[in-house]
Amino acid sequence: MGFFSWISLLFNLCMLLSTKPTSSNAFLSKEAFAKIPSKFFDLAKRPEVFEYMVNIRRVIHENPELGFEEFGTSKLIRNELDKLGIPYKYPIAVTGVVGYIGSGKSPFVAIRADMDALAMQEAVEWEHKSKIPGKMHACGHDAHVAMLIGAAKILQEHQSDLEVITLQAFVQRCNATVIFNTNEKPFYPVTVNNVDLHGHFLKVARNMLGGKNIIEMQPIMGAEDFSFFAEAIPGYFYYIGMINETQGQLEPGHSPYFKVNEDILPYGAALHASLAVTYLLEYHSQLTTQKGSSHDEL
Numbered sequence: 622m623g624f625f626s627w628i629s630l631l632f633n634l635c636m637l638l639s640t641k642p643t644s645s646n647a648f649l650s651k652e653a654f655a656k657i658p659s660k661f662f663d664l665a666k667r668p669e670v671f672e673y674m675v676n677i678r679r680v681i682h683e684n685p686e687l688g689f690e691e692f693g694t695s696k697l698i699r700n701e702l703d704k705l706g707i708p709y710k711y712p713i714a715v716t717g718v719v720g721y722i723g724s725g726k727s728p729f730v731a732i733r734a735d736m737d738a739l740a741m742q743e744a745v746e747w748e749h750k751s752k753i754p755g756k757m758h759a760c761g762h763d764a765h766v767a768m769l770i771g772a773a774k775i776l777q778e779h780q781s782d783l784e785v786i787t788l789q790a791f792v793q794r795c796n797a798t799v800i801f802n803t804n805e806k807p808f809y810p811v812t813v814n815n816v817d818l819h820g821h822f823l824k825v826a827r828n829m830l831g832g833k834n835i836i837e838m839q840p841i842m843g844a845e846d847f848s849f850f851a852e853a854i855p856g857y858f859y860y861i862g863m864i865n866e867t868q869g870q871l872e873p874g875h876s877p878y879f880k881v882n883e884d885i886l887p888y889g890a891a892l893h894a895s896l897a898v899t900y901l902l903e904y905h906s907q908l909t910t911q912k913g914s915s916h917d918e919l
């Protein structure tokens with residue numbers, strides 16, 4: 622969806638969570654681990670969370686803005702973070718926002734969504750068609766933002782619902798510096814997934830959706846500015862399939878006929894939230910037992 626994104630920046634949400642410092646056995650048992658992805662998936666599918674994401678996605682879809690001009694989109698995101706009680710840093714590279722949930726201790730997990738639209742006229746006739754002539758969310762970034770805010774909502778509002786471990790929230794610096802050149806089209810590095818994070822993704826995604834629903838992709842030639850983040854910290858980039866045969870043919874990204882299947886929003890929100898939480902719970906004690914090898918700051 623977001624992969625031919627030639628325009629830099631973006632909306633970042635830094636999800637920062639950690640186990641209670643007092644918890645001595647932070648390694649998750651298999652049973653405890655298995656509960657988290659399905660619990661988050663159930664939460665993300667609740668009508669109030671689903672409709673919340675759909676509404677955000679439609680408002681952004683109606684009001685597309687090009688890269689480095691996403692002032693309204695950025696404002697919408699900050700309004701939602703304010704309502705959720707999530708502190709954030711703004712601006713980052715003109716319009717970017719970094720929200721913070723969780724602990725003051727490393728490790729941290731950052732989840733990123735891009736938010737720029739494309740300079741093309743929407744050809745889909747529907748109720749929430751782009752209101753801006755010549756601009757369209759034809760790459761799904763409206764849905765990327767909605768899924769990320771959905772994940773933030775779940776993490777922020779349902780921390781106490783996690784049966785296995787109580788999460789404790791406090792603010793932390795997140796200082797991975799990625800420099801965006803707003804004037805020139807930069808030369809994009811190749812987007813490479815970290816091999817350990819691939820293992821983590823498979824574990825979480827299989828748990829949530831079943832192994833048969835996870836497909837390993839071959840490398841593709843699209844450019845993706847996520848690669849700049851993945852150069853600064855270990856990164857992982859995944860796609861969410863949108864095909865539903867009962868709903869007809871899908872148009873490719875960057876087509877003026879591109880449509881997002883909104884049914885996928887809970888999948889993305891739940892995967893984001895689960896990947897972050899399980900990662901932090903799994904790796905927290907590993908890092909704290911290897912004192913000196915963890916980074917307070919990136």
Ligand SMILES: *[C@@H]1O[C@H](CO)[C@@H](O)[C@H](O)[C@H]1NC(C)=O
Pocket residue numbers: 794796798
């Ligand atoms: C982040 O890192 C940069 C470069 O190392 C430094 O100049 C800046 O003060 C840091 N910001 C915070 C909030 O720690």
Ligand SMILES: *[C@@H]1O[C@H](CO)[C@@H](O)[C@H](O)[C@H]1NC(C)=O
Pocket residue numbers: 865866867868884
């Ligand atoms: C596919 O679309 C049908 C009809 O809209 C819907 O009932 C079904 O739940 C969808 N399947 C998934 C996996 O979303």
